[in-house]
Amino acid sequence: MARVIVTGGAGFLGSHLVEELLARSHAVVAIDDLFRGRQKHLDDCKGSPDFHFLKGNCADAKILQQAVELIDGVDVIFHLAAVNGTRWFHEKADMVIDVNVNTTLAALELATEHACRLVFASSPEALGLVEDQPMATAHDSLFEDAALHQRHSYGASKYIGEVLVQHAVRTKDLDCRIVRPFNAYGARCPGNEYGQVISMFMDSAASGRPISLHGDGSQTRSFTWVGDITEGFLLAGFTDRSLDDNSRLEGAVWNMGSTEETSIADLAASIVEISGKNVTIEHSKGYPGDSKRRCPDISDATRQLGWQPWTNLEQGLVRTWHAIDARING
Numbered sequence: 146m147a148r149v150i151v152t153g154g155a156g157f158l159g160s161h162l163v164e165e166l167l168a169r170s171h172a173v174v175a176i177d178d179l180f181r182g183r184q185k186h187l188d189d190c191k192g193s194p195d196f197h198f199l200k201g202n203c204a205d206a207k208i209l210q211q212a213v214e215l216i217d218g219v220d221v222i223f224h225l226a227a228v229n230g231t232r233w234f235h236e237k238a239d240m241v242i243d244v245n246v247n248t249t250l251a252a253l254e255l256a257t258e259h260a261c262r263l264v265f266a267s268s269p270e271a272l273g274l275v276e277d278q279p280m281a282t283a284h285d286s287l288f289e290d291a292a293l294h295q296r297h298s299y300g301a302s303k304y305i306g307e308v309l310v311q312h313a314v315r316t317k318d319l320d321c322r323i324v325r326p327f328n329a330y331g332a333r334c335p336g337n338e339y340g341q342v343i344s345m346f347m348d349s350a351a352s353g354r355p356i357s358l359h360g361d362g363s364q365t366r367s368f369t370w371v372g373d374i375t376e377g378f379l380l381a382g383f384t385d386r387s388l389d390d391n392s393r394l395e396g397a398v399w400n401m402g403s404t405e406e407t408s409i410a411d412l413a414a415s416i417v418e419i420s421g422k423n424v425t426i427e428h429s430k431g432y433p434g435d436s437k438r439r440c441p442d443i444s445d446a447t448r449q450l451g452w453q454p455w456t457n458l459e460q461g462l463v464r465t466w467h468a469i470d471a472r473i474n475g
């Protein structure tokens with residue numbers, strides 16, 4: 146049994162990870178300021194004696210210290226707290242950078258103090274508008290001129306997070322690993338205008354509103370089932386050495402995403418079909434700085450961790466639809 150802290154633990158990915166950690170008998174403290182996460186996401190964890198929740202800002206060293214005291218030490222930190230959601234990247238670029246960088250600094254400080262492992266939730270957006278696809282794990286980042294738009298507030302903050310993590314590996318001998326999830330989806334992903342595309346489309350369909358498709362819908366994404374991403378975080382946190390050659394994993398970076406590339410227009414059509422509802426699709430202006438394609442090269446995650454996207458899009462969409470339809474229509 147390990148003692149684990151999950152920052153952003155009431156969020157979409159964080160709450161699924163906390164549930165799975167408890168199911169595997171670890172002691173867990175979830176920290177979240179509930180900016181976007183919800184305490185009800187953790188309702189199923191409440192009965193467990195190994196579960197603790199702290200509401201607060203995890204850039205604050207005091208709350209991190211409280212977390213350590215609750216479980217009498219810490220073996221692994223999963224650092225997921227961040228401001229996520231495309232609309233924020235434009236509207237509150239300053240907040241996105243502040244939170245994403247300062248929470249990462251604080252999490253690294255804690256890991257240094259306790260000489261424990263840390264898994265950082267980065268993003269493919271750390272690479273910006275890379276044209277080579279599938280996206281390799283090691284690639285130069287490409288960001289557009291900040292005078293055009295501030296979309297890259299998020300990607301740049303994740304890039305800086307990766308720099309900080311790699312710096313800690315080199316200078317403090319810390320065992321840190323980096324996971325880049327590609328468009329995770331599933332229950333609890335926010336479906337409002339600050340949410341993510343599958344939940345937004347499904348919320349619209351379930352509420353009888355038109356689906357609003359940005360641009361012509363030809364941009365593609367690799368949608369990845371939340372359960373597969375959760376398993377990826379667990380492998381990243383608990384695999385001691387690389388499966389293929391037994392090498393150390395400090396500083397390793399893993400792209401984790403489906404290799405099934407889907408256009409947003411096809412996604413909208415599939416959701417209309419799965420919902421069985423008479424929903425119209427409208428076209429609206431997209432956000433500037435959106436990448437045209439995002440498809441991962443997952444060979445490192447497969448080779449070193451044995452990770453793969455086990456769930457195909459149709460299976461995942463049907464499960465997600467049942468969860469969202471039940472939440473909205475009872």
Ligand SMILES: NC(=O)c1ccc[n+]([C@@H]2O[C@H](COP(=O)([O-])OP(=O)(O)OC[C@H]3O[C@@H](n4cnc5c(N)ncnc54)[C@H](O)[C@@H]3O)[C@@H](O)[C@H]2O)c1
Nearest residue numbers: 153156157158177178180181182202203226227266328329
């Ligand atoms: N969902 C994806 O497809 C995806 C893709 C790439 C990267 N990521 C990264 O994975 C992580 C989790 O993403 P998610 O989709 O679950 O997003 P989310 O917004 O649901 O989760 C982030 C959580 O962090 C919390 N938080 C924000 N600022 C905080 C602070 N200062 N102190 C404490 N808690 C704070 C939020 O309330 C939220 O619950 C994030 O770091 C995100 O950038 C997610």
